Amino acid sequence: MKLHQLKYVHEVSQQGLNISAAAEALHTSQPGVSKQIQLLEEELGLQIFQRNGKRLVGITEPGRQILKLAAQVMFDMQNIKRVGDEFSRVETGTLIIATTHTQARYKLPSAVQQFIQMFPNVKLTIHQGNPSQVASQVASGEADIGIATESISLDERLLTLPCYQWNRCLVMPSYHPLASKKSISLVDIGSHPLITYDFAFTGGTLVSQVFHDAGVTPNIVLTAIDADVIKTYVNLGLGIGLIANMAYDEKRDAPLISLDCSHLFPDSTTYLGVRRDAFLRGYMLSFMQLLSPDINLKAIEQTLKGT
């Protein structure tokens, strides 16, 4: 059983069961890939791919297991390479962050800025997606670190660490009737048209739960994926916006004013997720610490767990 063979079956699966495409992606010849897959199947004594004559048409049940384990092996090999780089190519490498729009736009910038200054030779990439995409990218090894508020903790392979907490605020034009109130209530919010996040993308289910428990039905006229879009429509007078408090900046969002809502909703926690079995480069730990200064000890402890 050779590493190449595992790489080959993995790539063939990734390329939609197309050996030719896999061969091209791997910069090698088609017959080579075909041959090695046959040898692997022969050695294991089973078919990984279902064939209709000479066409690959599916993956067998054992094949599915093999592919899963092949991915694991390749991830481990990547880990080994990383250990090498960590000690021989210090502070040089790649960091891929997967996160949501809100985090990328409002929370990461300061950490990123410090990071690229501290580690000028590390190539930083930010993948953006919804929370479940973030989780799956980290789980599959496509991303090194995931940052999101929801659903990142579902996968057994992930280690999640609470990163920071945040709450919400209302944004509205300064001339809005609510703007003069000392303290906002859920009923106040319910009596005006509301614009907020798409439920799938943030702690939205939590927000809707709070309204439900209070017996208030918010009049949601529009939902959006990110705070910038929400603020735009608030500016157009379509309603008041309910957004993460870190998404409001007094100067930048000048025509709008904000009213804190921390007393109305429980805090939401944003989590940082990494694969449990990943070897974390020094700069990855540094990034995590930049983002959340008090987690590093825990993280190190967890990283060394398998010793």
Added chain:
Amino acid sequence: MKLHQLKYVHEVSQQGLNISAAAEALHTSQPGVSKQIQLLEEELGLQIFQRNGKRLVGITEPGRQILKLAAQVMFDMQNIKRVGDEFSRVETGTLIIATTHTQARYKLPSAVQQFIQMFPNVKLTIHQGNPSQVASQVASGEADIGIATESISLDERLLTLPCYQWNRCLVMPSYHPLASKKSISLVDIGSHPLITYDFAFTGGTLVSQVFHDAGVTPNIVLTAIDADVIKTYVNLGLGIGLIANMAYDEKRDAPLISLDCSHLFPDSTTYLGVRRDAFLRGYMLSFMQLLSPDINLKAIEQTLKGT
């Protein structure tokens, strides 16, 4: 980076940093091992082993990481082979159980008997050790399934499932003063010489805690690793024995009588442990189910977690 190279460094480490011994264990030549290790170190750009001239004298810090990951890769490769065997050599293979004396002697026999009847072509091996040895054998992949009452759940890599609960009983000669009592108390126990398990080997800390909370100091005259030894000394009149209730059989232990102590101590739970990332052969799941009929669904669910 080749699989052989990982195997080689792993074996050299296992053999106490002796390349010659590793080469012999791997049925290959010394120079080959030496060469491949050098190539691996060169490729990774670091030293795995500390050398004094030409002598290996230690493992470097990155080397420790590499060895850990090499073990992981080899485990994954073993998993792949297992998938092959599972589908091509059905109900044939090896099952290694790691467990403590008490389990091996009193709880496993019926499951083992059924198992070897159901799977005559599976070679069954039982490794015996104390709970922490059981845990480490499963964690390292030396054993497939571990069964113990304590400390099996410490390692992150292990998945533990509650298997069954048990409590304790007193054994003593029929002429013993306590034998005629209707209900035993902790004070009763404290007023007679006591023989029980070595604390390190069972729920002993729990037992001592119960005595402590009750303000009773047991007069422990002897501790032993297993119930058979304890019963032997009870037969000699050295004291009364406090053992697991499943370790007493009315017929076999005829001269001795037993008094149930379930009302004095909380139940202890025996756990079954497997590596989270292990591929479990069908017969392994069957064994687990034989031992504890209602866990199989959970186990399967957990096994498939990575899909």
Added chain:
DNA sequence: CCATATTACGGCATGCGTAACGATC
């Protein structure tokens, strides 16, 4: 008929084993 997988075959790289050398205890 085109796209795609398998078979055939020759060249080349790589790993292995034997032998010789060097160093450490």
Added chain:
DNA sequence: GATCGTTACGCATGCCGTAATATGG
């Protein structure tokens, strides 16, 4: 001086790539 690791070298295995063949949509 004995054990152990490294270097040198020749052989064999096996992988890769090109070309040719077969098969399915």
